[in-house]
Amino acid sequence: MSTNESNKEAPAKGQTKDFQAKTSRGEATRQKLLDAAEEIFGEKGYFRASVVDITLKAGVAQGTFYVYFPGKQDIFAELVRELSHNLRREISQAVSGLNSRREVEERGFAAFFAFIKKHRNLYRIMQQVEFVDEDLYKWYYRRMAQGYVQGVEAAMEAGEFRRLDPETVAYALMGIAEFIGMRWVLWEGKDVPAKAFNTVMSMVMEGLHAD
Amino acid sequence: MSTNESNKEAPAKGQTKDFQAKTSRGEATRQKLLDAAEEIFGEKGYFRASVVDITLKAGVAQGTFYVYFPGKQDIFAELVRELSHNLRREISQAVSGLNSRREVEERGFAAFFAFIKKHRNLYRIMQQVEFVDEDLYKWYYRRMAQGYVQGVEAAMEAGEFRRLDPETVAYALMGIAEFIGMRWVLWEGKDVPAKAFNTVMSMVMEGLHAD
DNA sequence: TTGAAACATGAACCATCTGTCATGTTTATC
């Protein structure tokens, strides 16, 4: 088949379902591989990371990798889906039950920053999806935006935000979060300082306030 | 020396100055290589692009590449510096002589969107610097932020913006621009629609207005 | 015209990497 990574075609092959482990032993090995992959991809980036790196870190033989994943792209994609899912879950948990839109934005941003601090590897992983699997990359941001749009629309409905294009608002807020997170969490490994956090909140709430 | 791309160490080697052509013929070849590299890197991404791709597109032999650039990383870095410089120049030209801060932001955002529309390849190039040369990547954003901070501070001084942390404001605005540009220019190849542009401006100006 | 410097060439070297496979080991079930 000769499907090398640098093959000219099909950088994003279809939804190849990864193998499912049939015993708990197999499941454990699969998980070891995923954990190792998360670290390796985060450290070296997708392209500089090799399958050998992953199996070495996981403590299994090279061949074992292919028992659980069809290829390097597939374990990466799985990681991305996992990350995306967990991130959205944590944010939605953080804001569930909140009443004012200000609180929602505050807790939502805080949850995002907390998540990327805990998963700096995965933050870096997200930045590479574009060049590994273009569709997955767009899916991630669209999915994220989609959830945001609903909240923004509801806030407009409720008169907490004034009427603006909700999708644009969603992308703008995502951009703010990503850049502020990059500046502090990714680059410095710190929490976003209060001064910066307050500035963001002030900009956002003033920028969107009703009346 | 065996310095392969996937070498374990020194992903970012020091400021290797590229060779300087000594005749106009040499200069022309060097430029052909740079132009080809811009297209190839933009299309395939840094890691999937090969030096052969570049020389093929430039219409020169493989060896010729190394007459002008010490290696693949170096031509990429040169491209990034060139892009960064041109982008900052276009924006600063677009806003020079403007009086109100609102106009500055409007023209500045518009210039940014126009630039990335004209250089979609380079937009994609910027997204990869992180994994090719970490220092260069931070340098690019810091440099960009730095210029923005000055403008924001001046606007606060002049009472057009209220007092907030200028650096945070700069990163937030950069994040907005990048995400809105991604959504429309990069993904759809279109200009940012008026509705989206107006929403952005409204958010930004309301978010930062003095009172 | 001549000779040296600049430029150009492309085959070949060397390292690396992904994915395969024939073979072994463990586990679970009866």
Added chain:
DNA sequence: GATAAACATGACAGATGGTTCATGTTTCAA
């Protein structure tokens, strides 16, 4: 404890790509 399925192994095939180098060609000043 026998047997088959699941799991694990690591050497190897097949391919790619960055970089080097010995050699050839062009340019240009003296």
